[in-house]
Amino acid sequence: MSIVTLDQVNKDQVDVAGGKGANLGELIASGFPVPPGFVVTADCYAAFVRDFKLPANDDLPGDTAAWLSTLRQRMLDTPLSPSLSIAIQQAHEALMTQRGKDILYAIRSSATAEDRADASFAGQHETYYYVEARQLDTMIRKCWASLWSEEAFSYRQSQAIEHRSVRMAVVAQEMVRSDVSGITFTADPVSGSDTVIVTESCWGMGAAIVDGRVSPDQYIVDKSNQTLTAIKISNKKCMVPASLAPNQTSRLQEVPAELRNKESLQEHHIERITALALQAEQHFGCPQDIEWAIHDDELFFLQSRPITVLGEQLPQVPPGRYVLFKSMAENFTDPLSPLTQDLLKDLVPMIKMIHGRAYIPFNHVRPLVPFQLSDEDVARLAYLSEPAAKPKISLPRSLFLALILIGNYLMMAVFNRRTANMPDDFMDGFRDHIDAIVEDESISAAETMMHAFARYRFFEPAGHMVLLVNLVAPRYIFTLGILKSLLARWCPNLPAETASLLCAGTDGILSKEMGQRILGLAEVARQDPALRQIITTTPLTGLESRLRSSPSASELVGALDSFLAKHGHRALKEFEFNAPRWEEDPGPILGMVRNYLLVDSDPADSESRIRKQRLRVQADVTAALARHAPPLLRLIRQGVVNQLVRQTQYYLKLRENSRFFHIMAFYAVRRKIQRIEASLLERDLLKCRDDIFYLHWHEVSDLNDEKLGWSDVEDLIRGRRMEHIRLSKITPQKTVGIEIDSPAPESSDSLSGQGASPGRYEGIARVIMDPATNSEIAPGEILVAPFTDPAWTPLFLTASAAVVEVGSYLSHAGTIAREYGMPCVVDVANCTSKIASGSRIVVDGTQGSVTLLEEDDNA
């Protein structure tokens, strides 16, 4: 029996139809809507490879890569037996007669070891779309060859599966020309929680999700009552269309602007998918991972298989001990793309990339801690940035640290003096410096960071040395520390947060100015009701072009261009070279403008409140100094306090502003990469934008030199995109190779973190995961975020307090919250999942705690 139709097989016939085919047959038999098709059975594969004499696992050749490559090529070169070719053609004709039309196929690999509960093989075997009848023979052989790809081979090795024992059937199924498609998990694939149903969807064919090329919309349904509990609408840039246009070679195309941020599923779709998914789970007896498609409002199941919990398949970590590089992790928590990892490692060779995140080797941290602490305590200290309880000083380590500090002082002393009391605009020349680097074609993308950050001339202006500016700026830690202890001594009755409040409200902080300018854009739009209407109703992706073509928006467009000229190099997740900059896509800025227009807030109130608060604190300090000292001494003390406040404010500003200029260098690298990418796309060496970021630098160089071709990197890119998605769903470990005690379990109504900005505030929480897609926060609400970077700053103008999953006192969230005089708690583990939007919470930035109030407490 070489060919069987899908409705002739069931779940017990994995040996005949492979995992996928058997499941599809079972779904059809159970009444699920599955497109018709037929299966080229695993026996056909067995007959096909009989002459290849495949070795047992113990007898595999040494150079497996070369052997696999030869084997695949042999499979592609060997024709199918005439009887099998005829049988395939007959099955096609029968199906065509049944459907009454010509058929295009989706050809899916269906290995006998795949889709088991303990091994998914997800994405490792090939699927081909738009296959015509005349191509069936070739595509079936390609599927068989994919059983011997290096990825599939390695995966079988890791699972101790005998290679020879695995056979592959091929499913030829009528292709559904999907308008929308997606994946539904009847349990959370990351945590394994079986209380929810997670559905991810995108426009067009589901391959874009499976390949990891698109961030899908996500719908979470409570399994107990089947109500929709959360929706995340993504900016869906790419899609695999249901049909190829004439002369179209790339199956990926850009999503039309009006659809990018539109919900891909309607309520009745979610209800239908949920109901059928639950039915499938019940039928198969375990949580299912279901691929589906919708065409003309009709839902089809394309496959259903057991979920393999992602969290159990973490890639191995390298030997050694590492601590998460917190200053990067607190700016965004996603893994870095492979190309970003390579180029950052060129700049900071000591960092180690683990699961896409930057780590510092522990042995680099250890000598810098002058206390008698265990390794575990040092790791905690390095990550948490807070002193352990009364540690004892270690004399040898203190001497070593003192030597390092003296050496560092001597090296940086001149630069320290050069950057003292400089005018606010002294780094502005860095923009021209960076433009010159971008224009210089002799500097490669890999060398750009080095040129921008480290390769200085002897007489280089300080404003060009922005990395060094950032390194000397933390002097405010000392001035603030001195201020705190002096105030505690001279004004013992003042609250502990007085010093922080006194130093807030600095003028000239660029990220603060950025928030105010976005607010200014909103004010321009608010003046004209028609313009306001356009901004609040037009989808974000088409908004910019609509505004540019609208004469009434000329003032706003002018203001936007002026804003982008200064801040256009910024972006969400700006350390990632793959992150589009605002200059390329001002959508997020227009989203923030829309947010301001939708909420009835007056940030001037907030600024006035902050100003009044600072004046009150200043008056309190003056009064307290007067109470505790005679007039002359009071004057001296007041002078010392004022000087320390000025110094602290200046260096805080220097640190925040130097970051503004660092990001220009990151954008310069991106521009260089984009130049290479354009050339590779033009030469057909790459097929899709952004794929380049999933290559390593040496691979990009080899592609550019045409030592590699598209076929060499296609699978690599797909595999790395999948890996990236997998890693992005994993919370990074704070330490590797060192066990640090977890904090004591928190009570259900209380979360703890680090206080980054003092004060206490009670209000309604608003969880925002990505300000580019959801930035609506009402005045008085509390921002709850996974991380923040300067792109989040405008939200701080509307919010009244902030709670952030990662971060420290020195992080962006803390700095900006102090500037805006709002309480802020950072490093609150999993706050975005533990706090629900709309719930009432109390943020105590002084104590570093967040309290979740019960419904009864809300009154």
Added chain:
Amino acid sequence: MLEALLFIVGIQMMIELLAAGYRFIDLKYRLADYWMRLTLRALCLLVFDLSMLLFLPAALASAFLWGQFAYLVFHIGVFWIIRAGLYLLRYRPDKTN
């Protein structure tokens, strides 16, 4: 003891002198606004420096001068050592992992 102290003061003096000199480069883009302030600062430092050399006893003046000279050599040396380090980093064998 006093010599050691003057040596350190010499180091600090050279740091201030170098920083004052660099300020002309750092603020070149606004020299019209700042030239007088910068020149005054540099002159004051030079006058102070020369006064120290003139009025200090020979042994102490020598320590003070050695401090300045040592720091100048250190400052220039560090620049070239870092340059060489960056050069080696660029051509290190494995740049990918």
